[in-house]
Amino acid sequence: AQSVTQLGSHVSVSEGALVLLRCNYSSSVPPYLFWYVQYPNQGLQLLLKYTSAATLVKGINGFEAEFKKSETSFHLTKPSAHMSDAAEYFCAVSKSGGYNKLIFGAGTRLAVHP
């Protein structure tokens, strides 16, 4: 069965610092992996997705993630945090292939301080 584990429920960074949010996956088939972001009182929005093409995936708002099969990881990074990046971030794996039948991780809340 497919699953994802997000390491760290809370991450705090300074504005301008590197953002690193960790995600490890478990999948019996080549995985489709996703990062979604949730701003307060809103639904989730897709940041980026990996679907077995390039291992380094670029998303919106300057975020990117690298698929590493040897480490079963799909960590999300951004070189320089902005105050507007404060939100909750969810890693997800496709339950049975495709882009929409997703199993989400527990989420990581990112705080950005001046």
Next chain:
Amino acid sequence: DAGVIQSPRHEVTEMGQEVTLRCKPISGHDYLFWYRQTMMRGLELLIYFNNNVPIDDSGMPEDRFSAKMPNASFSTLKIQPSEPRDSAVYFCASSRQDEKLFFGSGTQLSVL
């Protein structure tokens, strides 16, 4: 496009009452999903529909929960009777085949 529309935004009810949550997916989307979000369990997929037909309801917690999709533009999630442990944010999402999910703003349910 108005996006996925959920109603109500907030629902407060007493234990034992019936609760109905509503969702209008984006026009043209043939998949509809119901998720529940709690602090303890995170985001859980409850059920999803394809072309109005329930495909996978293995995430529905128990028989008190039921979901319907009578047509392509409307779905309901019903809890009867409700219990305090059902308190959560319930999200509806829709998509086309092999395209990303679009989420609604959610319904915050509090069962007292």
